[in-house]
Amino acid sequence: MNHPTHEQIVALKRLLIPMADDEWMMGHRGSEWLALAPDLEEDLALSSTSQDEMGHAKVLYDLLHDLGEPSADYHVYFRPANRWHHARVTALPKSSWAEWVVRRYFYEMFDQVRRSALERIPYPPLVGALKKMDREEAYHADHARSLMDILAHGGAESYGYLREAITDDWAYLADLFEWIGPDESWASWDVGELAPSAMRTRFESQVHQDFAIWGIYWPEGVPLATRKARHHDSSPDLPALLDDMREVRNQAAKAHW
Amino acid sequence: MTEDDVYKQLQTVYDPEIPNLSIVDLGMVTAVAVQNDEVHITVRPTFIGCPAVDWIRKQIEEAIDPSRCLVQIDPSSTWSTEHISETGRRALKTFGIAPPSSGDTIMVCPLCGSERTRRTSLFGTALCRSSYYCENCRQPFEGFKTL
Numbered sequence: 260m261n262h263p264t265h266e267q268i269v270a271l272k273r274l275l276i277p278m279a280d281d282e283w284m285m286g287h288r289g290s291e292w293l294a295l296a297p298d299l300e301e302d303l304a305l306s307s308t309s310q311d312e313m314g315h316a317k318v319l320y321d322l323l324h325d326l327g328e329p330s331a332d333y334h335v336y337f338r339p340a341n342r343w344h345h346a347r348v349t350a351l352p353k354s355s356w357a358e359w360v361v362r363r364y365f366y367e368m369f370d371q372v373r374r375s376a377l378e379r380i381p382y383p384p385l386v387g388a389l390k391k392m393d394r395e396e397a398y399h400a401d402h403a404r405s406l407m408d409i410l411a412h413g414g415a416e417s418y419g420y421l422r423e424a425i426t427d428d429w430a431y432l433a434d435l436f437e438w439i440g441p442d443e444s445w446a447s448w449d450v451g452e453l454a455p456s457a458m459r460t461r462f463e464s465q466v467h468q469d470f471a472i473w474g475i476y477w478p479e480g481v482p483l484a485t486r487k488a489r490h491h492d493s494s495p496d497l498p499a500l501l502d503d504m505r506e507v508r509n510q511a512a513k514a515h516w
Numbered sequence: 517m518t519e520d521d522v523y524k525q526l527q528t529v530y531d532p533e534i535p536n537l538s539i540v541d542l543g544m545v546t547a548v549a550v551q552n553d554e555v556h557i558t559v560r561p562t563f564i565g566c567p568a569v570d571w572i573r574k575q576i577e578e579a580i581d582p583s584r585c586l587v588q589i590d591p592s593s594t595w596s597t598e599h600i601s602e603t604g605r606r607a608l609k610t611f612g613i614a615p616p617s618s619g620d621t622i623m624v625c626p627l628c629g630s631e632r633t634r635r636t637s638l639f640g641t642a643l644c645r646s647s648y649y650c651e652n653c654r655q656p657f658e659g660f661k662t663l
Contacts, residue, residue, distance in 0.1 A: 307640070387592055394663045395563065
């Protein structure tokens with residue numbers, strides 16, 4: 260499928276915009292922790308993981324641009340709030356370190372499942388980009404697990420923070436598994452792994468296994484999302500986040516950076 | 517200018533954060549073609565989010581001749597640490613960064629040569645590096661990530 264049909268282009272956009280936006284938001288929120296992480300190693304790790312995620316988002320926005328979408332710069336710096344399609348958990352404001360560790364872990368586990376589903380779409384530019392990301396993301400997944408491990412085995416206090424953060428983030432996880440647009444969009448590829456229910460099952464099985472190792476109570480399955488989970492028509496936090504993210508750029512929006 | 521001349525000139529374009537490692541030895545240059553008066557150079561990016569790509573492109577143009585050098589960045593070509601040449605691996609070591617290991621082999625300390633090392637973090641001061649500590653010379657050091 261080197262030359263996708265119009266329908267396939269629409270379907271690819273509905274799959275890739277959510278992923279690009281998730282990666283961007285994780286990179287942006289991660290960068291907000293710079294210089295605030297509990298130790299120097301984590302500070303350095305955050306600079307790498309955030310830069311990686313933003314780089315991955317750029318690759319995806321570029322793929323979308325090849326499919327007829329506006330440029331990466333437009334998507335990041337000029338797109339209105341109601342046209343973003345990240346899952347809310349990726350853009351939650353910074354709270355505690357434990358919350359960030361938990362958010363990263365859930366996101367990395369989900370992102371693995373999503374990449375392996377998307378890799379089954381026979382569109383070579385996408386598969387090539389995802390395979391490259393896999394190699395970098397392997398470091399992210401190991402690292403996210405190791406941070407969870409530290410909190411789980413760090414004593415009663417850190418375990419308490421971990422439990423609290425898991426409870427807080429759990430309700431938001433549902434949105435991750437939703438795409439935008441109807442499931443029929445990608446039906447022509449016959450890739451069952453793309454179904455939100457299939458991704459959720461694979462994610463749950465991985466997390467359930469990890470929780471058992473860390474002695475964390477399994478809170479039953481991830482709740483179901485509404486089909487509009489990735490639409491932010493009236494999100495109160497998003498305009499503020501975008502203003503903040505674009506503040507420097509907006510000093511001279513028309514300049515060449 | 518022949519293709520050999522171009523390669524020789526590209527040996528003077530270095531990774532901005534590892535100033536003795538040329539982009540040729542890093543494995544970034546995938547094609548060089550001299551046609552009439554134009555020099556076409558194709559390079560592949562290393563880590564996806566590496567912010568140095570545009571800077572490297574400019575350095576290439578300046579090293580050759582901005583008026584007739586066309587640099588193409590080819591994101592479809594997959595770079596891996598296996599593309600780093602033997603000279604490149606030696607340059608890393610000289611600069612104080614342990615070259616990428618293959619598989620689970622022990623990282624040898626680039627400062628004292630000891631194998632009594634341990635990884636302290638998967639990440640380091642740049643996208644391409646992890647952090648290590650040498651129990652022998654008691655120095656922290658960085659090792660190139662294996663991709």
